[in-house]
Amino acid sequence: MNRTSRTAITMAAGALALGLLVPSTASARSIEGYSADVAGAAVEALTAERGITDAAASEILRVQEASAAKATKLADALGAEQAGSYLDADGLPVVNVVTEAAADKVADAGATAKLVSRSADQLEAARAQLAAVQGATHTSIGLDPVANQVVLTIADEADDAVAARLTATAARLGDAVRVDNVTGGMHKAIYNGEAITGGGSRCSAGFNTNRDGQDYIVDAGHCTAAVAEWNVGPSEGASFPGDDYGLIRNDTGSAPGEVTLWDGSTQPISSAADATVGQQICKSGSTTQLTCGVVQAVGVTVNYAEGAVHELVQTSAAVNSGDSGGCLFAGSVGLGITSGMGGGSSYFQPVVEALDAYGVSLN
Template sequence: MNLTSKTAITAATSALALGLLAPSVASATSLEGYSADVAHEAIATLTAERGITDTAAANILRTQQASASTLTELTTTLGDEQAGGYLDARGLPVVNVLTAAAAERAEQAGATAKLVTRSVEDLDAARATLEALPGVPHTSIGLDPERNQVVLTVAEAAADDAAAALESAARRLGDAVRVEHVPGGMHKAIYNGEAITGGGSRCSAGFNTNDGSQNYIIDAGHCTGAVSEWNVGPSVDASFPGNDYGLIQNTTGSAPGEVSLYDGTTQPITSAADATVGQQICKSGSTTGLTCGTVQAVDVTVNYAEGAVHELVQTSAPVDSGDSGGCLFSGSVGLGITSGMGGGSSYFQPVTEALSAYGLSLN
């Protein structure tokens, strides 16, 4: 097989792949696993962003769940022969590969194989070089699998001298690192108000979970570390910075496995998974309610003023102060916990990591 770094290899034609992964259904807004309100908002966001029809947007959403599972399986089985993956504009899986043999295996699994020059080890080494430097508040370091690069994002609130040193180090790493500048700063998203409240602060309720006998709410660690007693129960743990997850004992007697959409309806959550670049997602929070967008990056380190938080998910879904702890999801699949915002993006703690850390299951 003759491969080049600019060649994308597919297992079948686009029409065939779409036929395999996106079965047709009667209604464009009837999406398996999606509540009616979430389907409506997700479709509306896609149509506005891309100028496509409701039917085309719904087909992307139907396709992406199977595609995300395919990517997870392939990145595991290909091991060192892959360098991450993402969902393309149609919601179909693309896997970055380093060898022709890996490309063939990816094709056989129904994915597009894209030959790249930098391995996971190469990207991790570039990232480690940047993260070994003193942390600069209002900057972030993440991975862009679509361009096989590490991305250093510098907000205008970053200190000039410190940011300049970081950018200089990035330039020495060549095209393995891309530098982007964004307006504003990067802040954790907590503020005063209502929703779950305590100590004069407000956050948003996260996912209801249990250990088999007791109900807990997994929330943002910067919320549970700041407030000891909420109107829904006491904080029992916090991990922030480093991570941004924490635990509240739910003493209300009510802990449904559903996300409030802040309009009187809910979205059932039946499983948890890791987010994928290119995936269409929604988030629920007590300030901005239900908003939707796209996963822009994963494994992102965000340097808040309070310290660095690692392995976050970066999305385009709008958040604002008070949304902290709120839920990131794709249909009925829980993905993350609202951590912060900056430069037009929002950041989320992966929920799978928090569930594993506490040994809890979703309700």
């Protein structure tokens, strides 16, 4: 393999798009942390979805990183007084609270407080009852902080008897649970073909990282569990199911801290963080290249045929087979690793957890 092809592989950070998005005129505007192409793609996705102006979409991208950090900090500080957080339509932080005192604290910090009827503990108890139903392949369970509900998603490929048990359990829990029925099934996004290849399988290269002077690629665990030797180096770690992260030793000599955008340009990645509901995101992958969307849910359990994977990020960004392992990001902030898809949504392993598990740092 020549150095040019190696670079294309190791810069790949995958996840998904129905073709390459052409940057809009708004990409010329400066949005801190965003390359011109990613800004253009994200603005285009926002304007198409919401019918807002390029300027309004750009402003959402400018404020959302600070908003997500504020929402997380406030929720952590409030403890049992909060019931989740998210970004509103303008990219500003909203924190669900269960007491007036907590609402005052949120307001004093410059964020919006939303008084809700169900606490985080109550939602978690409802989710636990749904998770206790056995054999729930092709389903997922997540939290919708905007609606203050648990969301049970049942795909067509789920077993009818199991689906009936889940639906009955949800009915007993009342309006604490919303049931969404979707087409298809829940599948990990691995495929045969090119990109990073090994053992007849194809995945997408994830985030380039390092530890003690050695380069590694943090990728999907279902990829590294299935393939021992890739065309970029050997698999050295895998956690799947349960989690969906893995580690590949990168022996190519090329490991830039950038995501390929499939048109000769790249998006530098300078930090990692956890995703927030309502956050505008993009991802890149070897099958569908670059697309953008929004974070729909976090902390989602997805029941693949191989077993349950927990604490995933659910987004509207398109993914397809071969995109596994690719990167989810918001500008220069890395958020996740492509895990799978189902019912029109895509699922990502949080990257911060993977970095911590292997003791590696972003390049």
